[in-house]
Amino acid sequence: MQDFGDGTVHWRHRYDPENDRCVSVVERRDAADATCWRETHIQYAVDAGQLHELAAAAGMRVERVRDLEHNHYSPAAFTHVWRLRKEARWTCHAWAQQSTHCATSSAPTYAR
Secondary structure, three states, X not given: OEEOOOEEEEEEEEEEOOOOEEEEEEXXXXXXXXXXXXXXXXXXXOOHHHHXXXXXXXXXXXXXXXXXXXXXXXXXXXXXXXXXXXXXXXEEOOOOOOOHHHHHHOOOOEEO
């Protein structure tokens, strides 16, 4: 735990033997001990191709990759930080049934 006066940062690190990986959780709490945000970091050894495939299978895409120690990517680095984003699943409601006039005068409506 690290105290910042207006709150604290907590972190937990554990090995997950079932999935052969390490999991770290970092959590920021305010002065009243309410959780402001939480990050979960999963660390395991895969190559870049495997990580892209795993992300796609989970409905995610790679947003950014950088070295652990630098703000850029270098294939020579041993550890990289990958930022993944969950892809939103959008469906169009009644777009095909709208008249030509409606379709050209207003945008379609989407629902998540």
